[in-house]
Amino acid sequence: MEYNVRPETMARITTPELAHAFIEEQVKEIRAQVGDKKVLLALSGGVDSSVVAALLIKAIGKQLTCVHVNHGLMRKNESENVIEVFEKQLDANLVYVDATDRFLDLLAGVSDPERKRKIIGKEFIEVFAEEARKLEDVSYLAQGTIYPDILESIKQAEGKKAVKSHHNVGGLPEDLQFELVEPIKLLFKDEVRVVGEALGLPHAMVYRQPFPGPGLGVRCLGAITRDRLHALREADAILREEFDNCGLAEKVWQYFIAIPDIKSVGVKDDSRYEGWPAIIRAVNTKDAMTATIEEIPYEVLHKIVARITNEVEGINRVLFDLTPKPTGTIEWE
Numbered sequence: 001m002e003y004n005v006r007p008e009t010m011a012r013i014t015t016p017e018l019a020h021a022f023i024e025e026q027v028k029e030i031r032a033q034v035g036d037k038k039v040l041l042a043l044s045g046g047v048d049s050s051v052v053a054a055l056l057i058k059a060i061g062k063q064l065t066c067v068h069v070n071h072g073l074m075r076k077n078e079s080e081n082v083i084e085v086f087e088k089q090l091d092a093n094l095v096y097v098d099a100t101d102r103f104l105d106l107l108a109g110v111s112d113p114e115r116k117r118k119i120i121g122k123e124f125i126e127v128f129a130e131e132a133r134k135l136e137d138v139s140y141l142a143q144g145t146i147y148p149d150i151l152e153s154i155k156q157a158e159g160k161k162a163v164k165s166h167h168n169v170g171g172l173p174e175d176l177q178f179e180l181v182e183p184i185k186l187l188f189k190d191e192v193r194v195v196g197e198a199l200g201l202p203h204a205m206v207y208r209q210p211f212p213g214p215g216l217g218v219r220c221l222g223a224i225t226r227d228r229l230h231a232l233r234e235a236d237a238i239l240r241e242e243f244d245n246c247g248l249a250e251k252v253w254q255y256f257i258a259i260p261d262i263k264s265v266g267v268k269d270d271s272r273y274e275g276w277p278a279i280i281r282a283v284n285t286k287d288a289m290t291a292t293i294e295e296i297p298y299e300v301l302h303k304i305v306a307r308i309t310n311e312v313e314g315i316n317r318v319l320f321d322l323t324p325k326p327t328g329t330i331e332w333e
């Protein structure tokens, strides 16, 4: 397989001016590539697919159809935000698919992390393919491939083994072989964010922390149940809100809650209260290959503990994971 290599002369996009120049150039290139044909995009709500969507909307408007598959493993309000920004603000052609039940039914009773990942990845492609088949005359598939993905593919082609199987929308069935539109494939993540802001996307969307494809599925540890998934989503929203409030959101690379499939004995309102522990993970890293633990002020931790144990049904303890990577991976699964 051949890969595009970033020319050494290509200037790093660090300013709004450089971003606007890139956008103008890409708008021309996209129009030249697709003409009056239709383009499809899997819009996850992550930085990369959001920036590609905004670029394509600018270039070809309603010739683009975005499909947002909610696998039921999104964080609180995430799908709602995608609808708000793309359908309401940018007037995109957006197909929203709530596939929560399909995913959770398939995942019921499955506890092995890699099997969970495979099921989520495969079903995601399945749901997306079903939606793609309903659309007529689509010729192109847009993807939020960025330069590190290309570098990673080159490395894998050279025989290095991946630790966990990450998924994207590659691997669509044979009958859906589209030509690809990959307008940000030579950009690094920091450049994608500068371009995203220049395109007018909300700051929170552009600076969103990384979120794995299988979503909360690999944070609701072991076999996923709806009640524990709900508790995880609520606890995670509290953590994010408190990190936002005290400025930690800007300083910590990735922070989230994981909930294991165990209960401990606790006490609430003078009665025995068995509940799950919520585990806080807050790490800094440059390349996700190694990670260090961010020091969180005790008063912030106390507040998070109080809010989670008071506000989230089913959680009676909060733990803070102090393990760097290695030996702990960033995710628990």
Ligand code: XMP
Pocket: 117, 163, 164, 165, 166, 167, 210, 211, 212, 213, 214, 254, 288, 325, 328, 329, 330, 331, 332, 333
């Ligand atoms: P680990 O847990 O391997 O995570 O230290 C490194 C980075 O990768 C993310 N991650 C994933 N991303 N699909 C993804 O798209 C996955 O299956 C997956 N597993 C881990 C993780 O959130 C961290 O940023």
